[in-house]
Amino acid sequence: MPEGDTIYRAARTLDRALAGHVVTGFESVFPHLTRVHEDAPITGRTVESVTARGKHVLMAFAGPSAPSARSGEALVLRTHMRMNGSWHIYRHGETWQRGRRDMRIVVSTAGFVAVAFQVPVAEWLRPRDMERHGELTKLGPDLLAETFDADEAIRRLRDRPDAEIADVLLNQRVMAGIGNVYKSEVLFACGVSPFARVQALTDGQIDCLVRTARKFLRANVTEGLAAMTTYMGFRRTTRRDDPSERLWVYGRVDEPCRRCATPIRIIKQGRDARLTYWCPTCQP
Numbered sequence: 001m002p003e004g005d006t007i008y009r010a011a012r013t014l015d016r017a018l019a020g021h022v023v024t025g026f027e028s029v030f031p032h033l034t035r036v037h038e039d040a041p042i043t044g045r046t047v048e049s050v051t052a053r054g055k056h057v058l059m060a061f062a063g064p065s066a067p068s069a070r071s072g073e074a075l076v077l078r079t080h081m082r083m084n085g086s087w088h089i090y091r092h093g094e095t096w097q098r099g100r101r102d103m104r105i106v107v108s109t110a111g112f113v114a115v116a117f118q119v120p121v122a123e124w125l126r127p128r129d130m131e132r133h134g135e136l137t138k139l140g141p142d143l144l145a146e147t148f149d150a151d152e153a154i155r156r157l158r159d160r161p162d163a164e165i166a167d168v169l170l171n172q173r174v175m176a177g178i179g180n181v182y183k184s185e186v187l188f189a190c191g192v193s194p195f196a197r198v199q200a201l202t203d204g205q206i207d208c209l210v211r212t213a214r215k216f217l218r219a220n221v222t223e224g225l226a227a228m229t230t231y232m233g234f235r236r237t238t239r240r241d242d243p244s245e246r247l248w249v250y251g252r253v254d255e256p257c258r259r260c261a262t263p264i265r266i267i268k269q270g271r272d273a274r275l276t277y278w279c280p281t282c283q284p
């Protein structure tokens, strides 16, 4: 599953390419998207903004300018990447990095073509739907938001005393933005066992997890990282430049811990059997 920083970067790149520009073409393999396009065409509308909220990408289109338009409402295209979805941005005529059979949505402007590949969740929302949209309103504080509410995140964490901390970190209703890579990295950085129940953690440990999660995510959306499709090579938690040394534990099963040389271990954890990497010595 893409991490919050991936979605954030994708949304920012899409925003820079598309915002303020008029849509020249819209295409989708989803009938429920094209049906709206036939009634209230997306073509001719201006892209207002593209933003990330948790792992949702929200692409906002202004109401149609043509007076004959049957529906004058602004619309927001909500997409969620789940495990394999991604947005790419191309110049016209540029070769796509994925096959056409993976294409789900195409939004074109004069300058760019934005393509959603294998996005499993997509729907149109009216601005007023956003306030009461189940999946959007239930999201916990967004780790990448300027105004991150750490107290609220900690409250939601403490609200799940019996859960294992690794699972809680992935729960987007607690905090929005952490995926499987950061889950393992944040737990290592704070020396917390992935299997610890929330109730067994000190306030200092909880504080460390929340602060470190925000620090890692924000450090990986700094300016200059324009690549939208390959992330592992860029993501870094160790402050080391060597690409093979950028992560503490994730993807390093049986390799020596960077702090104590104990072999890193791996296990499938939680209801969704997500991979957890950890050092049994540093994270007792």
Ligand SMILES: [Zn+2]
Pocket: 257, 258, 259, 260, 261, 262, 279, 280, 281, 282, 283
């Ligand atoms: Zn260790």
